[in-house]
Amino acid sequence: MSGDRRNFLKKAAGLGGLLLTGSEKKAHASFLKVNPDQFGVLVDTTQCVGCRSCEKACNEINTDLPRQTAESFKDESVLDKNRRMDYRAYTVVNRYPNPLDEGKPVFAKFQCMHCLYPACVSACIVGAFTRAPSGAVVYDPWKCMGCRYCLAACPFQVPAYEYRNVLAPQVRKCTFCFDTRLTKGAIPACVQACPMEVMTFGKRNDLIALAREKIKESPGRYVPHIYGEHEMGGTAWMYLSGISFEQIGFPRLGYYPAPAFTEPIQHAIFKWFLPPLGLYATLGSIMWFLNSRKKNK
Amino acid sequence: MKNKKRWLAFAGILCAVMLVVMMGRTGTLRSEEQQEPGVTKKADGPVERPVFISVPEIFEALERAPVLFKHDTHAIELEAEGCEVCHPTRDGKVLFTYPKERDETSRDALMNAFHDACIGCHNERSAEGKDAGPVTCGECHVIEDSYLAHEYLPILPEYYEPLRDTYHRDCLSCHQDPAKAAEDAGGLDWKRFYVKERQKIEDERPEVFFDYLVHDKHEKALEDKCELCHYISPGLQEKLDREQKEPSCQDWLREIEEGGSLVEEDQAHSRCINCHLERADEKKDAGPVHCKKCHTDIERTVEELADVPRQDCDQEETILIQIEEEDVRMKGVPFSHTAHQADTRGCQDCHHDTLEACKTCHTLTGDEKGDYITLAEAYHEETSAWSCIGCHETEKKKPDCAGCHHIMKTGLNESACDTCHTGTLESLDNATKIAPPAELYPEDMDQEMEISILENEYKPAKLTHEEIVKKLSDISDNSTLARHFHTEKTTICQGCHHLGPVEEKKNPPQCSTCHTARKEPERKVPTLLGAYHQQCLGCHKQMGGTEEEMPQSCSGCHEEKQAPAAGK
Numbered sequence: 001m002s003g004d005r006r007n008f009l010k011k012a013a014g015l016g017g018l019l020l021t022g023s024e025k026k027a028h029a030s031f032l033k034v035n036p037d038q039f040g041v042l043v044d045t046t047q048c049v050g051c052r053s054c055e056k057a058c059n060e061i062n063t064d065l066p067r068q069t070a071e072s073f074k075d076e077s078v079l080d081k082n083r084r085m086d087y088r089a090y091t092v093v094n095r096y097p098n099p100l101d102e103g104k105p106v107f108a109k110f111q112c113m114h115c116l117y118p119a120c121v122s123a124c125i126v127g128a129f130t131r132a133p134s135g136a137v138v139y140d141p142w143k144c145m146g147c148r149y150c151l152a153a154c155p156f157q158v159p160a161y162e163y164r165n166v167l168a169p170q171v172r173k174c175t176f177c178f179d180t181r182l183t184k185g186a187i188p189a190c191v192q193a194c195p196m197e198v199m200t201f202g203k204r205n206d207l208i209a210l211a212r213e214k215i216k217e218s219p220g221r222y223v224p225h226i227y228g229e230h231e232m233g234g235t236a237w238m239y240l241s242g243i244s245f246e247q248i249g250f251p252r253l254g255y256y257p258a259p260a261f262t263e264p265i266q267h268a269i270f271k272w273f274l275p276p277l278g279l280y281a282t283l284g285s286i287m288w289f290l291n292s293r294k295k296n297k
Numbered sequence: 298m299k300n301k302k303r304w305l306a307f308a309g310i311l312c313a314v315m316l317v318v319m320m321g322r323t324g325t326l327r328s329e330e331q332q333e334p335g336v337t338k339k340a341d342g343p344v345e346r347p348v349f350i351s352v353p354e355i356f357e358a359l360e361r362a363p364v365l366f367k368h369d370t371h372a373i374e375l376e377a378e379g380c381e382v383c384h385p386t387r388d389g390k391v392l393f394t395y396p397k398e399r400d401e402t403s404r405d406a407l408m409n410a411f412h413d414a415c416i417g418c419h420n421e422r423s424a425e426g427k428d429a430g431p432v433t434c435g436e437c438h439v440i441e442d443s444y445l446a447h448e449y450l451p452i453l454p455e456y457y458e459p460l461r462d463t464y465h466r467d468c469l470s471c472h473q474d475p476a477k478a479a480e481d482a483g484g485l486d487w488k489r490f491y492v493k494e495r496q497k498i499e500d501e502r503p504e505v506f507f508d509y510l511v512h513d514k515h516e517k518a519l520e521d522k523c524e525l526c527h528y529i530s531p532g533l534q535e536k537l538d539r540e541q542k543e544p545s546c547q548d549w550l551r552e553i554e555e556g557g558s559l560v561e562e563d564q565a566h567s568r569c570i571n572c573h574l575e576r577a578d579e580k581k582d583a584g585p586v587h588c589k590k591c592h593t594d595i596e597r598t599v600e601e602l603a604d605v606p607r608q609d610c611d612q613e614e615t616i617l618i619q620i621e622e623e624d625v626r627m628k629g630v631p632f633s634h635t636a637h638q639a640d641t642r643g644c645q646d647c648h649h650d651t652l653e654a655c656k657t658c659h660t661l662t663g664d665e666k667g668d669y670i671t672l673a674e675a676y677h678e679e680t681s682a683w684s685c686i687g688c689h690e691t692e693k694k695k696p697d698c699a700g701c702h703h704i705m706k707t708g709l710n711e712s713a714c715d716t717c718h719t720g721t722l723e724s725l726d727n728a729t730k731i732a733p734p735a736e737l738y739p740e741d742m743d744q745e746m747e748i749s750i751l752e753n754e755y756k757p758a759k760l761t762h763e764e765i766v767k768k769l770s771d772i773s774d775n776s777t778l779a780r781h782f783h784t785e786k787t788t789i790c791q792g793c794h795h796l797g798p799v800e801e802k803k804n805p806p807q808c809s810t811c812h813t814a815r816k817e818p819e820r821k822v823p824t825l826l827g828a829y830h831q832q833c834l835g836c837h838k839q840m841g842g843t844e845e846e847m848p849q850s851c852s853g854c855h856e857e858k859q860a861p862a863a864g865k
Contacts, residue, residue: 074851103841195834220680
């Protein structure tokens with residue numbers, strides 16, 4: 001019976017090791033510190049008229065996108081179907097029916113939300129995505145190996161993949177005009193191009209205050225919620241809307257950042273190598289036990 | 298071989314189970330349309346809404362699903378036998394309660410009363426070989442999917458709708474089950490909300506809106522005999538007898554308490570339907586008896602009721618609304634009752650269902666009768682459908698007015714008091730008309746202007762100033778409301794030339810004075826590009842004119858330059 005006791009002790013030790021690793025870290029991906037002075041953009045969808053000047057400006061400034069003519073952006077029939085970002089466009093504008101007023105549809109612009117705790121940064125196994133102190137989530141094509149974990153990880157389903165490019169496909173998403181304008185002290189191209197001034201660029205904290213003021217000054221114009229203030233831990237691009245956000249195509253998300261959920265698990269799996277040891281110990285002891293029974297037979 | 302077969306069998310069963318589970322989750326086995334519980338959509342006219350039997354005051358938390366009772370189907374089927382088949386009668390009049398012997402002493406007593414009446418009748422009819430309703434529990438107490446959707450919703454007033462989504466999103470992200478969390482905290486018994494929410498569904502039968510047209514029909518059919526619907530209380534009758542006066546129309550209108558107010562459901566049913574039944578028996582023109590003929594979805598608009606004569610209850614044409622107290626602080630407000638009657642669908646639009654003067658229930662400091670809403674609040678509340686300001690705000694949202702008013706701050710400012718509180722009835726005649734706009738322009742002004750300050754990809758924008766001013770002046774002059782509130786000749790100019798001095802015959806400040814071309818971080822105002830487009834395009838979108846009149850496309854205001862912008 002001594003074999004049984006030994007087995008039991010081994011199992012207990014293995015299990016204990018596993019239990020030690022179960023502690024959950026509180027919500028933050030510890031390697032990302034949020035810069036309190038980082039930038040953001042506030043998008044007021046009640047002003048947008050769907051002219052697509054932002055799409056045109058984005059296409060002009062990002063030369064790696066396939067060239068599109070200025071005429072193609074005047075085509076309003078494109079708005080009849082809801083589009084997503086793909087290899088041709090970092091940003092799209094969609095039209096949604098307005099339940100409050102049939103004749104005045106609502107338009108909303110989509111692009112990378114530049115989260116404070118980006119799931120793509122966490123999911124990328126080679127570190128091709130990083131978050132700059134200015135708040136932009138930047139993609140480095142030289143590191144990317146095309147696994148597309150970022151496409152799966154993003155809660156807003158933003159990154160697009162160049163499936164058509166056989167030899168050197170890249171992941172495509174809005175860069176916050178990082179190389180082209182932010183680093184040169186200018187505001188993003190879409191923000192500047194908008195004739196209705198739908199977007200306001202500034203420090204994220206200032207924009208939250210501005211959004212709250214707007215809601216207070218025009219009661220009834222906005223749904224009293226700033227989308228992106230807390231969603232998925234907060235995003236740099238925040239939205240105001242006159243109708244509920246689900247009705248303009250925004251997913252209903254919780255406030256817990258994605259990496260805060262996944263990283264504790266991932267880090268715990270190999271913590272001090274105890275879980276694998278525990279597993280091997282358990283398996284090994286089962287094998288040994290069965291073996292010894294066979295021998296005894 | 299045996300093992301292989303077993304594995305195959307196991308795999309097959311697993312596949313079958315997965316298939317069932319997947320189909321259940323995607324809902325292909327459920328009906329496609331999410332309808333209201335039990336509502337049948339028929340091709341011909343109003344929808345039959347079932348009666349929702351749950352009697353929450355007595356049954357409280359239910360053990361079985363509430364019964365969706367199709368009243369109209371029963372009424373039509375049993376029409377020949379009359380309402381007395383199900384409903385008790387008293388003094389020859391039908392009482393629209395159910396069942397005939399309604400024992401409310403306990404839950405079980407009431408349940409048995411319902412069961413004896415309904416199931417008893419169904420059993421009798423099937424014994425006689427006629428078409429009969431169900432007798433088993435589950436066929437009446439049907440569980441509808443949409444009940445489950447309402448399971449944990451607390452009762453919130455309608456105006457909390459937009460906040461409710463936020464509440465769920467914000468709270469639900471941590472508390473997976475806020476209702477349970479509240480219950481655990483010893484606060485709420487969610488079952489009470491559940492039951493009340495179900496009652497809310499019950500109350501969603503559309504209200505009968507007794508507008509001017511319906512009243513007119515009754516007046517004509519009953520040959521102006523007010524006493525057939527309205528009562529004079531014995532006390533008032535004595536007073537009139539003493540003073541040897543005939544009852545005035547106001548007396549008829551107010552005294553509807555004897556016998557009960559027609560606004561209460563049981564009174565309306567017993568008095569209205571009984572009268573209709575009697576007249577139908579006497580072969581006269583009678584009103585409807587079935588639910589959906591009165592509880593229709595039809596709500597006539599003010600335009601549709603324009604030609605309907607309003608009731609003559611000896612009301613005054615113009616009134617000076619004045620508080621009769623010594624210490625009154627504000628001057629009285631002149632009010633044209635006739636003009637406002639023309640702009641409503643029924644007396645209830647302003648006077649609620651009580652049909653009283655405002656100050657009867659809304660006292661200066663608030664009273665229970667008026668829901669503790671003070672008199673000032675009753676007149677000035679921006680968001681209320683019954684207050685003066687609230688109704689005016691709704692008018693300002695109409696396309697003709699929204700062009701300017703959608704950007705402007707809503708509600709009152711300090712300078713607006715004197716416009717209404719003039720203290721004299723004569724000021725009702727002082728409605729301004731915009732001077733012919735040409736009189737206001739400075740001598741050197743062009744009528745067709747070009748805005749070239751931001752010229753880049755597009756040619757200068759054409760601004761047809763005279764046409765715009767003329768259009769807005771016409772709208773203002775044709776609206777009594779606008780004429781009373783656009784008190785200065787230059788008020789209309791302020792729609793675009795806002796926040797600056799506007800004087801006759803003088804050029805107002807330029808837009809670029811405050812709206813700079815480049816966004817400065819501290820400035821709260823839009824840049825010049827944003828200002829022009831929010832003002833011009835915003836107005837065009839709100840007013841919704843034709844493309845020619847109010848262009849909404851880029852080239853409508855400024856043509857595109859053919860060559861690409863220089864310097865690329």
